[in-house]
Amino acid sequence: MIEFKDVNKTYPNGVTALKNVNLTIDQGEFVAIIGLSGAGKSTLIRCINRMHEINEGTLTVNDVNVGKLSGKQIRSFRRKIGMIFQSFNLVTRTSVINNVLISSVPELSWWRKLVGLFPKEKKVEALEALDKVGILDKAYNRVDQLSGGQQQRVALARTIAQNPDIILADEPVASLDPVTAKVVMDDFKRINQETNMSILINIHHVELALEYADRVIGIRQGEVVYDGKSEDVSQDVLDQIYGSIDNVPKMDDPEEAEV
Amino acid sequence: MNKAVAQQLEKAPNRKVYLSTIAIILTALIIWSFMGVNITGFDQRGTQIATNIFSGLFSPDLEFLFDFTSGGGVPGLLFETIAIAFLGTVFGSFLAIPISFLMSPSIVSRPVAFVTRLVVIFIRTIPSLVYGLMFIRVTGPGPYAGVLTMSLTSIGMISRLYVDVIENLDRGVLEAMTSMGCTTYQKVRYGILPQLFSSFLSVTIYRYDMNLRDATILGLVGAGGIGAPLIFAMRSYRWSEVGSILIGLVVLILAVEIFSNKLRERLVNG
Amino acid sequence: MRETVYDKIFKPKTYTLSNGKEVKQRASRAPFILLIVLFVTVVSGEVTGVDLSMLRTRGHQFIVILTAMFPPNFNFMNNVWGPLFDTIQMSLLGSIAGALLAIPFALLSSSNIIRNRLLNGFFKLFLSILRTLPTLISALIATFIFGLGTMAGTVAIFLFTLSYIGKLMYEHIENVDMGAFEAHESMGLSKVEAFRYAIVPDVLPTYLSVSLYAFEGNIRFAAILGYVGAGGVGLLLDERLGWRDYPSVGMVLLILMLVVFVIERISEYFRMKLT
Numbered sequence: 001m002i003e004f005k006d007v008n009k010t011y012p013n014g015v016t017a018l019k020n021v022n023l024t025i026d027q028g029e030f031v032a033i034i035g036l037s038g039a040g041k042s043t044l045i046r047c048i049n050r051m052h053e054i055n056e057g058t059l060t061v062n063d064v065n066v067g068k069l070s071g072k073q074i075r076s077f078r079r080k081i082g083m084i085f086q087s088f089n090l091v092t093r094t095s096v097i098n099n100v101l102i103s104s105v106p107e108l109s110w111w112r113k114l115v116g117l118f119p120k121e122k123k124v125e126a127l128e129a130l131d132k133v134g135i136l137d138k139a140y141n142r143v144d145q146l147s148g149g150q151q152q153r154v155a156l157a158r159t160i161a162q163n164p165d166i167i168l169a170d171e172p173v174a175s176l177d178p179v180t181a182k183v184v185m186d187d188f189k190r191i192n193q194e195t196n197m198s199i200l201i202n203i204h205h206v207e208l209a210l211e212y213a214d215r216v217i218g219i220r221q222g223e224v225v226y227d228g229k230s231e232d233v234s235q236d237v238l239d240q241i242y243g244s245i246d247n248v249p250k251m252d253d254p255e256e257a258e259v
Numbered sequence: 260m261n262k263a264v265a266q267q268l269e270k271a272p273n274r275k276v277y278l279s280t281i282a283i284i285l286t287a288l289i290i291w292s293f294m295g296v297n298i299t300g301f302d303q304r305g306t307q308i309a310t311n312i313f314s315g316l317f318s319p320d321l322e323f324l325f326d327f328t329s330g331g332g333v334p335g336l337l338f339e340t341i342a343i344a345f346l347g348t349v350f351g352s353f354l355a356i357p358i359s360f361l362m363s364p365s366i367v368s369r370p371v372a373f374v375t376r377l378v379v380i381f382i383r384t385i386p387s388l389v390y391g392l393m394f395i396r397v398t399g400p401g402p403y404a405g406v407l408t409m410s411l412t413s414i415g416m417i418s419r420l421y422v423d424v425i426e427n428l429d430r431g432v433l434e435a436m437t438s439m440g441c442t443t444y445q446k447v448r449y450g451i452l453p454q455l456f457s458s459f460l461s462v463t464i465y466r467y468d469m470n471l472r473d474a475t476i477l478g479l480v481g482a483g484g485i486g487a488p489l490i491f492a493m494r495s496y497r498w499s500e501v502g503s504i505l506i507g508l509v510v511l512i513l514a515v516e517i518f519s520n521k522l523r524e525r526l527v528n529g
Numbered sequence: 530m531r532e533t534v535y536d537k538i539f540k541p542k543t544y545t546l547s548n549g550k551e552v553k554q555r556a557s558r559a560p561f562i563l564l565i566v567l568f569v570t571v572v573s574g575e576v577t578g579v580d581l582s583m584l585r586t587r588g589h590q591f592i593v594i595l596t597a598m599f600p601p602n603f604n605f606m607n608n609v610w611g612p613l614f615d616t617i618q619m620s621l622l623g624s625i626a627g628a629l630l631a632i633p634f635a636l637l638s639s640s641n642i643i644r645n646r647l648l649n650g651f652f653k654l655f656l657s658i659l660r661t662l663p664t665l666i667s668a669l670i671a672t673f674i675f676g677l678g679t680m681a682g683t684v685a686i687f688l689f690t691l692s693y694i695g696k697l698m699y700e701h702i703e704n705v706d707m708g709a710f711e712a713h714e715s716m717g718l719s720k721v722e723a724f725r726y727a728i729v730p731d732v733l734p735t736y737l738s739v740s741l742y743a744f745e746g747n748i749r750f751a752a753i754l755g756y757v758g759a760g761g762v763g764l765l766l767d768e769r770l771g772w773r774d775y776p777s778v779g780m781v782l783l784i785l786m787l788v789v790f791v792i793e794r795i796s797e798y799f800r801m802k803l804t
């Protein structure tokens with residue numbers, strides 16, 4: 001269970017990315033988070049595994065107060081949370097299986113880390129994870145020989161091999177074509193149903209969000225403006241989340257200006 | 260474990276033998292090379308000289324360093340070195356143009372390309388100092404011999420880089436021009452030359468950088484440049500003079516490197 | 530379009546489209562560049578005393594030494610092996626030591642690994658300055674410090690390799706995509722582990738390939754280091770050229786060519802496999 005209580009997050013440069021967020025997400029939910037660019041979606045999910053720190057309020061994940069963790073505790077806490085990125089974030093100059101095996105690195109002995117060897121049972125686990133996302137035959141190919149959709153599934157296999165309770169996905173299908181995007185979303189759905197992992201997805205594609213997620217959270221300028229079943233999302237709700245056209249961030253918006 | 264997974268596990272590429280063979284050979288080579296080089300620490304005299312060089316660097320002979328009269332001071336010598344490297348690069352890059360075409364498998368037949376490559380490799384292996392001595396017979400000692408040496412030795416590297424440029428020519432443009440019914444002359448003039456010009460220029464500027472560094476050593480055989488005064492200064496233990504020359508050299512080469520990087524950036528970005 | 534000084538002097542061509550918009554085409558820079566090159570060439574020719582007619586009248590002198598080398602003195606072959614192995618050993622040891630020390634230097638120079646601008650800048654400057662020193666000159670200095678012999682040559686090659694690989698590697702490391710590193714941290718790997726499994730596999734092939742390339746080049750450098758007394762075949766070349774014993778020089782060069790050729794092919798083969 002993930003619990004946000006009055007969470008506020010302000011970046012060192014003064015941008016307030018989360019305002020008074022209160023949320024409870026139960027184990028096994030499939031949640032889509034939607035909102036404009038710069039609304040704070042990435043910030044929200046990155047606070048959950050403490051890639052970002054919150055400033056105020058409390059954030060509890062499976063009865064652990066995330067803000068209180070330190071050093072080694074953060075690392076072992078992160079082992080139970082998987083993360084998927086828009087740009088896949090794989091090591092491209094090595095094989096698919098080596099990427100999946102990385103999920104087992106913290107459990108290895110020092111000499112194995114030095115030489116780069118993995119025990120057989122870890123290899124089996126990695127191959128099984130690849131089998132689950134349907135790219136077992138690519139196990140020994142180099143990642144840079146795969147298509148975008150295949151790479152995202154390698155990333156998914158890497159996360160599955162970690163055997164987490166929660167998967168956080170930051171725009172996982174944004175760089176994929178519509179058909180491949182559906183294939184990857186199907187994988188998420190299947191994993192959610194088969195293993196009861198909670199899944200939180202940031203997504204710009206509203207139709208996909210409504211089709212796959214059970215619950216939708218709408219964020220606008222750091223505030224949760226909608227939280228409910230995906231069936232209940234109407235045009236009014238979308239207007240509330242996205243605003244009318246003139247609310248689209250301008251070039252003087254801090255994030256846009258950086259680009 | 261299901262069957263497909265078990266099968267895939269079997270298929271894991273086994274590179275242990277390959278990697279350990281390489282590791283063994285490498286270790287043997289390292290041991291062998293340790294045996295050949297007699298590692299000497301530096302004795303008292305060495306330490307003394309090292310401190311002398313350092314103190315020379317920090318108290319250079321300023322008069323010598325800023326003597327702008329032609330010939331005598333560091334600026335004059337550096338100028339001569341720049342000129343040697345420049346002419347060597349210009350001549351070398353001109354000579355490299357026909358050679359690079361003869362080396363490109365997409366222009367001439369494979370055997371011709373191979374033989375030219377072989378010849379160029381062999382030309383490159385002869386140390387520049389040997390060429391320097393040979394040219395001194397032609398021109399007498401002095402910077403002219405240095406220019407000729409630089410021209411010859413830079414052909415090897417420049418033509419190899421030119422070949423890469425030629426092989427990577429954007430052929431799409433040529434196809435497009437053929438489809439528009441352009442003549443061969445038009446294709447070469449508007450399709451090939453513009454592409455080649457800036458890339459060749461960029462390669463040449465890059466090589467100038469290196470030639471400048473190499474030109475400093477020609478003085479060793481009397482082929483001009485700043486190398487000879489440096490050796491004289493060292494052999495006669497005039498450390499502040501050595502300091503001046505080294506400072507001048509480092510500043511010059513750094514400046515040229517920065518300048519040539521800027522220039523090449525501009526060339527690439529148009 | 531940004532106007533530079535050049536555009537002010539040589540006005541760009543202006544085309545007016547039918548809808549009233551103006552498009553400017555810069556005047557070609559090629560003639561200007563050629564003019565500068567020509568000017569500098571003439572000045573340099575003056576400074577160095579280039580006289581092309583001399584090539585015609587005395588050019589055959591160049592061939593004199595070359596022909597004197599043929600046929601090479603095959604009896605001299607046995608004198609070549611010792612110094613030749615010295616040369617190879619010097620460049621091997623110098624290259625390996627330089628390549629190894631280049632790793633910490635490259636890491637300390639990379640702003641995405643060590644987040645300390647001052648430290649990065651210091652090591653970058655150090656590598657740049659080291660790179661400006663021609664190998665033969667550092668060898669010369671080394672002979673004064675370490676005495677005549679292979680040690681001086683090894684040190685010179687070591688210094689050059691350090692600067693060369695160090696620079697190429699920090700440039701590569703700074704351009705590495707840090708995405709995988711971030712992903713590994715999100716999985717609970719420590720920074721060191723994330724570095725080991727995200728950055729190292731990305732950088733290693735380039736590192737090995739650059740090191741091999743440096744070694745290839747070093748063999749050629751090492752061949753002349755004997756000139757300043759830093760050991761190897763250069764010593765023989767210097768001696769035999771001084772005695773005008775050209776057939777022996779021919780023999781040295783012939784063996785050198787063959788050895789360099791073989792080493793280059795081997796190294797090229799492995800470099801191809803690495804990319």
Ligand SMILES: Nc1ncnc2c1ncn2[C@@H]1O[C@H](COP(=O)(O)OP(=O)(O)OP(=O)(O)O)[C@@H](O)[C@H]1O
Pocket residue numbers: 011012013015016017035036037038039040041042043044254255256
């Ligand atoms: N590292 C950072 N430092 C400072 N400000 C940041 C940082 N990351 C994000 N922000 C700011 O926080 C706000 C929320 O950003 P966030 O990345 O969470 O948006 P998002 O909803 O994920 O947008 P997108 O859909 O474009 O990914 C933005 O205004 C952004 O400029």
Ligand SMILES: [Mg+2]
Pocket residue numbers: 041042043170
């Ligand atoms: Mg985002």
